[in-house]
Amino acid sequence: MRDIQSARLATLVALAEKKPLLGRTAVMKLCYFLQTLRNVPLGYRFTLYSYGPFDSSVLSDLSTAETLGGIESKTVFYSGGYGYEISPAGRSRSVRNLASGFVKKYRSDIDWALERFAKFGSADLELLSTIIYVDREFATTNERLTADALAEKVREVKPHFAEEYIRGKVDYLRQEKMLRSVRTASGRK
Amino acid sequence: MGYLIADPHRRYEIRCPVHGFIQIDDWERQIIDQPSFQRLRRIRQLACTDLLYPGAMHTRFEHSLGVVHVASLLYDSIVQKSREALERQLAYTKEGLDRDRQLVRLAALLHDVGHAPFSHSAEDLFPDRGRGGKKFGHEDYSAAIIRTELRSAIEDHPLNENTGFKADDVAALIEGSAAAKRALFWRDLISGQMDADRIDYLIRDSHHIGVHYGRFDHRRLISSAIAIPDEKNQPPRLGIEEGGWHAAEALVLARYFMFTQVYFHKTRVAYDIHLRETMKTLLPGGRFPKPSGADLREFMKWDDWRVLGLIGKGKGGEHAERILKRDHYREIYYTPEACTDKDLRDLRAKKAKLGRLLVAEESAKKSWYKTGTSDIPVFSKVRSPQVQPLSKYSKVIEGMRENNQVLLYVDGASREEAERRIKETSKRR
Numbered sequence: 001m002r003d004i005q006s007a008r009l010a011t012l013v014a015l016a017e018k019k020p021l022l023g024r025t026a027v028m029k030l031c032y033f034l035q036t037l038r039n040v041p042l043g044y045r046f047t048l049y050s051y052g053p054f055d056s057s058v059l060s061d062l063s064t065a066e067t068l069g070g071i072e073s074k075t076v077f078y079s080g081g082y083g084y085e086i087s088p089a090g091r092s093r094s095v096r097n098l099a100s101g102f103v104k105k106y107r108s109d110i111d112w113a114l115e116r117f118a119k120f121g122s123a124d125l126e127l128l129s130t131i132i133y134v135d136r137e138f139a140t141t142n143e144r145l146t147a148d149a150l151a152e153k154v155r156e157v158k159p160h161f162a163e164e165y166i167r168g169k170v171d172y173l174r175q176e177k178m179l180r181s182v183r184t185a186s187g188r189k
Numbered sequence: 190m191g192y193l194i195a196d197p198h199r200r201y202e203i204r205c206p207v208h209g210f211i212q213i214d215d216w217e218r219q220i221i222d223q224p225s226f227q228r229l230r231r232i233r234q235l236a237c238t239d240l241l242y243p244g245a246m247h248t249r250f251e252h253s254l255g256v257v258h259v260a261s262l263l264y265d266s267i268v269q270k271s272r273e274a275l276e277r278q279l280a281y282t283k284e285g286l287d288r289d290r291q292l293v294r295l296a297a298l299l300h301d302v303g304h305a306p307f308s309h310s311a312e313d314l315f316p317d318r319g320r321g322g323k324k325f326g327h328e329d330y331s332a333a334i335i336r337t338e339l340r341s342a343i344e345d346h347p348l349n350e351n352t353g354f355k356a357d358d359v360a361a362l363i364e365g366s367a368a369a370k371r372a373l374f375w376r377d378l379i380s381g382q383m384d385a386d387r388i389d390y391l392i393r394d395s396h397h398i399g400v401h402y403g404r405f406d407h408r409r410l411i412s413s414a415i416a417i418p419d420e421k422n423q424p425p426r427l428g429i430e431e432g433g434w435h436a437a438e439a440l441v442l443a444r445y446f447m448f449t450q451v452y453f454h455k456t457r458v459a460y461d462i463h464l465r466e467t468m469k470t471l472l473p474g475g476r477f478p479k480p481s482g483a484d485l486r487e488f489m490k491w492d493d494w495r496v497l498g499l500i501g502k503g504k505g506g507e508h509a510e511r512i513l514k515r516d517h518y519r520e521i522y523y524t525p526e527a528c529t530d531k532d533l534r535d536l537r538a539k540k541a542k543l544g545r546l547l548v549a550e551e552s553a554k555k556s557w558y559k560t561g562t563s564d565i566p567v568f569s570k571v572r573s574p575q576v577q578p579l580s581k582y583s584k585v586i587e588g589m590r591e592n593n594q595v596l597l598y599v600d601g602a603s604r605e606e607a608e609r610r611i612k613e614t615s616k617r618r
Binding site: 051 | 279323326367369377424529530554574576577578581590
């Protein structure tokens with residue numbers, strides 16, 4: 001098994017061990033946050049959909065981790081929809097040990113991501129990760145925006161969210177110093 | 190670019206062995222006529238698969254036309270059945286829906302325009318993006334070609350007076366950028382669980398190869414496609430009506446069968462190795478040029494014809510020679526499709542025993558044609574909850590696992606010795 005593959009599987013198991021019953025959307029977005037905000041080299045290729053940054057390889061890796069006995073996934077239903085709960089399984093330690101050095105090296109980043117983001121529901125995680133994605137697109141081209149302008153850009157992608165709600169999440173991420181393209185009223189980042 | 194067009198509203202029909210006639214308008218025809226699109230006539234859909242299945246000579250050109258056709262059918266079905274959800278949740282008007290239909294058609298037409306020679310075979314040789322272990326993908330090349338070579342053909346046609354598209358709008362939808370705005374909802378039709386790309390290639394590949402594994406009732410699937418209304422303050426999602434779940438199940442099974450019987454066939458995979466190694470020898474620095482500036486123009490000079498010409502002239506080294514002589518690597522060992530922890534340990538033992546006889550190891554996880562495990566949402570008018578995953582309808586799908594099979598290869602000359610060593614490791618157990 002290639003190094004990057006082992007690192008991904010071990011990371012997924014480490015997330016499930018630290019925070020059992022994580023949703024599948026949460027795992028997807030946590031991988032995005034780890035890679036984008038903490039530079040954890042998972043090698044995923046996230047691109048933007050209306051439901052936020054997504055890479056089908058994350059789902060593929062979750063399935064492989066399940067086959068290897070590292071995690072188990074359960075379908076859960078709620079009014080109007082469904083989701084998946086992911087928990088560690090019998091061979092989680094063995095799968096984590098495929099890349100124990102990697103997990104050890106990035107343990108603090110995994111804890112950091114869970115602490116900041118595991119508390120949110122899937123709709124919020126989709127919104128927060130979309131804000132980060134849009135922010136990074138502007139930051140890549142050295143464009144600077146106000147918080148309002150960034151919220152407006154995000155709303156163009158997710159028009160079903162109220163403007164104030166998006167703005168609240170932009171403010172949260174700005175306070176946490178996770179945004180790069182947003183400048184303050186005085187023009188500083 | 191100057192156009193002398195007698196009738197910009199004229200429509201054209203192109204014969205397709207899968208869909209019958211594919212209709213295009215004058216604008217799309219002008220784009221198809223561009224050299225960067227015509228290049229797709231010189232890129233085979235399935236690389237060297239014809240060495241196993243002689244009929245596999247079809248190209249990315251006809252597939253791209255097929256994707257436009259299927260994407261339009263999907264789009265129309267969804268709009269017809271889900272107009273209310275699209276208007277309420279994404280604020281669409283009739284004009285907005287007409288506009289995005291054209292955008293989806295252009296993105297479908299151009300999604301593969303950035304393919305390297307022999308499609309996915311040598312994509313490992315795309316250059317690195319930089320940090321994070323990520324490489325460029327063919328979608329990055331498609332977006333770059335759209336923004337440069339195809340910009341004028343997209344922006345300057347008289348029909349674009351009605352939509353005002355920029356080339357960036359088309360590129361943004363393909364690459365998944367916020368610039369695509371609410372049209373990102375439609376991105377699942379270009380790149381998703383039941384996208385037009387997948388529907389077309391499964392049926393088209395089956396048709397040309399002469400197998401039935403990839404066939405399914407795609408018309409039923411398309412007519413069942415809907416935008417599933419909001420779940421917990423989330424945007425509408427692409428899914429299917431309950432009546433189409435057997436067709437969706439058949440799509441997933443078609444992917445599985447095509448993967449095991451065609452895309453991950455041991456000999457096809459061997460030829461992919463030889464193509465990749467040949468390209469490594471032929472490309473300056475062993476890497477494709479980057480998708481920008483002069484490098485992009487250099488990239489576009491590479492197509493199957495050029496590579497085959499070079500192979501014919503004796504270039505490309507040992508692996509090109511192997512392709513010419515059909516002297517491919519031989520599979521010596523394969524793990525189960527759903528490989529467990531124990532299977533991985535067995536694999537490591539076999540690899541150690543083979544030692545230097547082992548020349549290649551290929552994993553299904555690395556293949557572009559993955560079997561896929563994510564569920565398709567199914568919407569029911571009578572059940573509660575109304576939205577359930579396909580795996581709750583289908584026991585077959587529920588039991589499916591991601592294919593993480595690994596294949597080991599040796600040179601044909603050392604096959605007997607390799608077989609002896611493999612048997613030895615089995616005896617010890």
